Amino acid sequence: MTAERNMPVLVGVDGSEQSLVAAQWAVMDGDLRTAPVRLVTVVDDASRDDAAFELLSRVADQCRSDRPRVEVFDEIKHGLPIENLVWASSGAQLLVVGSRGRGQVAEAVLGSVSTAVAMHARCPVVVVRDRRTSFSVGPVVVGVDDSAPARAALRFAFEEAAARRTDLLAMHIWRPVLAEYSWIENSPAGAAWFSLDDAQRELDEQLASWREKYPNVEVRDVVRYGHPVEELTAAASHGQLLVVGHRGIGGFKQLLLGSVAHGVLHHAECPVAIVRSALTP
Numbered sequence: 549m550t551a552e553r554n555m556p557v558l559v560g561v562d563g564s565e566q567s568l569v570a571a572q573w574a575v576m577d578g579d580l581r582t583a584p585v586r587l588v589t590v591v592d593d594a595s596r597d598d599a600a601f602e603l604l605s606r607v608a609d610q611c612r613s614d615r616p617r618v619e620v621f622d623e624i625k626h627g628l629p630i631e632n633l634v635w636a637s638s639g640a641q642l643l644v645v646g647s648r649g650r651g652q653v654a655e656a657v658l659g660s661v662s663t664a665v666a667m668h669a670r671c672p673v674v675v676v677r678d679r680r681t682s683f684s685v686g687p688v689v690v691g692v693d694d695s696a697p698a699r700a701a702l703r704f705a706f707e708e709a710a711a712r713r714t715d716l717l718a719m720h721i722w723r724p725v726l727a728e729y730s731w732i733e734n735s736p737a738g739a740a741w742f743s744l745d746d747a748q749r750e751l752d753e754q755l756a757s758w759r760e761k762y763p764n765v766e767v768r769d770v771v772r773y774g775h776p777v778e779e780l781t782a783a784a785s786h787g788q789l790l791v792v793g794h795r796g797i798g799g800f801k802q803l804l805l806g807s808v809a810h811g812v813l814h815h816a817e818c819p820v821a822i823v824r825s826a827l828t829p
């Protein structure tokens with residue numbers, strides 16, 4: 549994949565069903581990346597170490613059974629889940645968390661924690677929901693604009709699609725935001741006349757070099773007027789992964805991300821990857 553290929557896939561585990569599903573997803577992705585998987589449980593009281601160790605051992609054994617080619621390590625950390633996971637993310641190529649935590653070992657790991665680490669981690673973050681039983685069917689879906697975070701997301705999405713040997717759906721969602729253009733706010737036809745042709749050309753330009761680099765990835769590109777969260781989550785309802793950048797851009801071209809990243813984390817059926825702009829070359 550990238551220069552970080554030798555770094556581990558990091559997983560936050562707390563005993564909740566969501567975190568167990570996240571561990572299953574992480575070991576699958578680690579297998580695709582040929583990367584080790586590092587399971588981390590955060591506890592706030594050393595007296596709970598025995599329970600944490602027992603939990604990690606069970607999850608690690610299951611991960612090794614599911615993907616015997618993947619090296620799986622486990623570690624107990626003490627303190628606050630957000631701080632520990634964000635700090636550990638600097639040494640990982642990917643951080644995977646569940647959508648919500650309710651386990652007895654570390655009560656806060658993942659719920660509000662999942663949103664916090666998605667916004668602050670030093671590597672891409674994948675938030676996995678427990679609504680799905682299979683993560684190996686469908687395309688990788690990515691939201692694209694001309695911001696640095698979206699370009700980083702596009703790179704990540706191509707890497708994932710290539711590793712998974714699946715298609716990529718690149719979506720450029722247009723929604724006018726400035727008051728002076730309010731006359732077309734509720735007019736898809738007007739919006740198409742005003743900017744969708746330019747948006748299509750911009751998307752084609754952004755995809756061109758990646759299509760050359762990943763010729764085996766079949767790419768479908770879509771430019772559409774609508775609400776980014778609604779359009780992306782609908783498109784990803786049958787996808788393997790939805791990828792968005794950490795934040796979007798302002799002004800007339802505000803298309804995606806920022807509040808959109810927060811929105812898709814809450815509404816997408818499939819795992820969601822949040823990618824920071826610092827990952828852009």
